[in-house]
Amino acid sequence: MYILKDKDDNIISCAKELSSIEDAKTIMNLPYGVIVELDEANGEGVILDEGRFYLKSQWEEIIKSDEYKYKKAKKEAFDEISVLKEELSNEDYKIIKIMEAKLKNEALPYNTDELLAERNTRRKRINELEHLFF
Numbered sequence: 341m342y343i344l345k346d347k348d349d350n351i352i353s354c355a356k357e358l359s360s361i362e363d364a365k366t367i368m369n370l371p372y373g374v375i376v377e378l379d380e381a382n383g384e385g386v387i388l389d390e391g392r393f394y395l396k397s398q399w400e401e402i403i404k405s406d407e408y409k410y411k412k413a414k415k416e417a418f419d420e421i422s423v424l425k426e427e428l429s430n431e432d433y434k435i436i437k438i439m440e441a442k443l444k445n446e447a448l449p450y451n452t453d454e455l456l457a458e459r460n461t462r463r464k465r466i467n468e469l470e471h472l473f474f
Contacts, residue, residue, distance in 0.1 A: 417469040424462045431455070 402408050437449045 414473045417473045421466050421469050424466050428459060428462055431459070 434450050434455055441448050
């Protein structure tokens with residue numbers, strides 16, 4: 341039997357019909373999620389994380405390590421940077437619309453002060469995260 345847990349050890353799904361780790365991996369799409377295979381014979385679980393298998397007792401030691409915490413924080417920073425960059429990219433059209441309106445001497449379609457402040461906040465956060473981890 342496989343139990344799927346997220347990074348905070350919350351159970352996501354429990355399915356006896358999954359016959360292999362590969363089956364379990366296909367239905368799980370969580371960062372730092374783990375798949376726990378319960379070995380009912382000896383009560384020890386086998387955990388798969390980032391392509392490696394660990395005994396549950398080994399895993400409990402690994403997640404306490406500074407190296408694991410750093411890797412996890414770096415991954416979360418990378419994910420946040422990706423979201424922030426996508427948000428910036430998704431609103432680039434607003435900048436273009438503002439420039440077009442200025443060229444045509446028309447009223448601006450967006451509040452430029454708010455828009456630029458939001459974009460600067462995102463850029464500042466991206467720079468902070470990149471400075472910490474990359």
